[in-house]
Amino acid sequence: MSLLLFAIIGISQLLPGAVVPVDYSTFISQVNEGQLKEVKAYPNGSYMTLTGLSAQDDKETKTVMLTETYRTLVEGNNELAAKVTLREPMGTGGILAQIAPFFSMMLTVGLLFFFISFMRRSRDQTPKSAANFGKSKARLVNPENNHVDFSQVAGAEEEKFELMEVVDFLKEPGKYQKLGAKIPKGLLMVGYPGTGKTLLARAVAGEAGVPFYTISGSDFVEMFVGVGASRVRDLFEQAKRNAPCIIFLDEIDAVGRQRGTGFGGGHDEREQTLNQLLVEMDGFEENQGIVVMAATNRADVLDPALLRPGRFDRQIHIDLPDSRGREEILKIHTRNKPLGDDVNLSIIAKTTTGFSGAELENLANEAALLAARETNTYISMAHFEEARTKVQLGPEKKSRVQTEESKYLTAYHEAGHAIVARSLPTIDPVTEISIIPRGRAGGYTMHIPLEDTSYTSRTSLMDDLATLFGGRCAEKLILNDISTGAKSDIDRASMIARAMVKEYGMSDVIGNLSFGDSEEVFLGRDMGRQQPYSEAMGDLIDQEVKNLVDSAYNKAEEILRNEIDKLHLVAQSLLAKETLQAYEFEALFSEGKLPEGLSEVEARRANEKVLEEHGRRKRESLELLRKASN
Known part of the structure; x- marks a missing residue:
């Protein structure tokens, strides 16, 4: 505070507006007595300011403002007239011009006070901040x-x-x-x-x-x-x-x-x-x-x-939970939610293979949100099924405008996937087919695994490849043209085929060798990327990958040529209904017509029956394959 006081005193000495003014009579007396050797008059509208220069120490003394003109001031006072010098007007600021020096002083003092306070606060806090920076954030x-x-x-x-x-x-x-x-x-x-x-x-x-x-x-x-x-x-x-x-x-x-x-x-x-x-x-x-x-x-x-x-x-x-574990997780995340009488957590658990605990929690929450959106007082099985599809594929985009040509292509593309999948013994059952866009997809064919498996056979992988090419083959057969809609299918097929050759040792030509890529630098491993095989081996790997892909494509094409009538039937049904459930697709494939008059409960039971029948058929097919190999 002492430093601040001295600063104020020093500033007051430097500011001319801070000098104590004298009255007019005293000022005139000082002029007459010779105490002021020079007087400056500053006109300012209807006011005038006089400043005198002391004869002893050359210090200026300012008077109060006068409501007189310059002529009235010097009239009859020769002593004053000899010493007064008329200056330029001080401006039109009026009273503001007089109090401006005061505000200037206060601003300077305020800035000085703020600076001193800031420095003191920084000095007190800096050691603590430096110490806290190294403290644990746990x-x-x-x-x-x-x-x-x-x-x-x-x-x-x-x-x-x-x-x-x-x-x-x-x-x-x-x-x-x-x-x-x-x-x-x-x-x-x-x-x-x-x-x-x-x-x-x-x-x-x-x-x-x-x-x-x-x-x-x-x-x-x-x-x-x-x-x-x-x-x-x-x-x-x-x-x-x-x-x-x-x-x-x-x-x-x-x-x-x-x-x-x-x-x-x-x-x-x-x-x-x-x-x-x-x-x-x-x-x-x-x-x-x-x-x-x-x-x-x-x-x-x-x-x-x-x-x-x-x-x-x-x-x-x-690990990811199995079917029993998923059911227990669903019980935990639905115990505070009102469930309808038709909700079967066991079936939901069986149809959510590969879901983690967090995804199951999200599934239960999405089902509750769907029920609330419809102002229902409970969560039904339909809400869980829609939530499962939404979590896996994204929300429906029914408002997206599609041309008839686009719908036609999508219908045959998805029908091709479904027909090939239904014809292969190791592929999981088709539970839903739709040409309604979801997420980034224009349509989808959904497969749901019925069992938790820790490994996959070569036969199963080859069937997966054929199923992926079902859409592209259908486009080529029906439209005699191909589209970009198969991009994601080709990407997945290429990835699976390359993994079969390079990682799983499933190539008859290359044999049981693994050619894993070197680790990336940002994953904490190698600085450079090096292939652990020769250029000739790389060419052989590429050729084997192509052979697997071509074999799967030819297999899908053969199936669709043999089932061309079913392909047309499923595609036309999709154009008419937009979405086919498992029991509807199975009826089209097996009986050639759609079932009619089923209630929601009956349709759900029909879907469950289709899944059970598919599981039985898959087990029988795998048993025949094992016997044939022996």
Whole structure:
């Protein structure tokens, strides 16, 4: 404040408008007594300002404003007239011109005061901000705020069994210490996105009743050097103070990728953060009560040092749920939703093969939204079926304008897919065909797997290829032309055929060899892209891929030529109805006509019967294939 006071005093001395004015009589007396050696008169409209120059120290003294003219002022006063010099007018500012110096002074003082306050505040806060920058961003969930336990996790029974050991250790560590057992320091959960890795970690903390620290791998790394390592140290210091507890590192591949690869070298900030994480996981003692859990869907790019015993001792692979698991997950996500009497969660589970837990949750929510949109008081089976199609393919676009030619082409394209699929024993049943656009597709033929399989045979892959080419073959046969509508089919077929040759060893010419591509630099592996085979082998691979594709195309063409009448029948029915359900397509294929007069419930039962019959027929066909091979 003393500095501010001195500044105000100094400014007041420099500003001419800050001099104390004198009255007119005193001013005239000073002129007559010779105290002022010069007087300047500044006319300003109806006012006039006089300024006198002191004879002793040359300081100016300003008077009050006068309501007199210059002529009236000097008339009869020769002493004053001799000393007064008439100046240019000061302007037309009036009173504003007089108070402007005051506001100028106040503005200067205000800016000075703001600058001093800002500097003082910055000085007080800068040390705290610098210290907080290196603090961990982990979010702490206390036991009383964690309401997740294993009862809210379904479809992962084996994984829960593995994790119960950790829960038991956190509750009763003495039982393990007596036997000299060491609980794993780290557990790495590996699985597809949406399989419940984060949910399982929270459930472990909820079951054990311990603090839960959660942070993403990307939260460690900043643009400033050393921040990531500092946050790792701070996280483990907090955990030690709150032991027993769980540290959960989500998407650990963001910070745990293999070192010494890609760009940046050994001085890369991410690598320094990883080094500190490795040191910290070695630093705390066994049975200290700190368990580190991490989740990733790219375990193949993690640094080997991170996966060695003593750090992440145990890997838990979380697979997509099977039919039973999907049903249990649906029960959890529909227990607070009013369901109609026709809803069968078992059937929904069987027709959602490949769905993760997150996708099933989204399915249940979409069904509820559809029911609410129709102002229904409950969710019906039809809502679940529409939600499933919407999740897989996107919303319907009935308002999109389509030409008759486009509808005609789409109808035969989709009918070609369906006819080829129905004629091959290993292909999953056709559950719906439509020429109504959904998402980016102009139409679709939907297949739903009836069983969960962990592998696929060569016969099944070749049938998949033939089914993909069913649409292109139908276009060529009926229209004697081809369109761009088969682009996605060709892309998928090329990918499958190349994988059969290069990865699965399914080429009779090349044999049981794998030619996997080199890893990309940004996935944490090789800097350059190199093919692990010669140019001649590359040509042979390309030829074998083409042979597989041509063989599948010829197979699809043969089927459609033999079933040309059914192709026309299905396509014309699509043009008339736009959408065919499973039982309608099966009736057209088997009986040559559409069923009539079925209610919604009867149609659903007919669909279920078609799926059951297809499953029986598929099992019989596969049994015949096995007998023929023997």
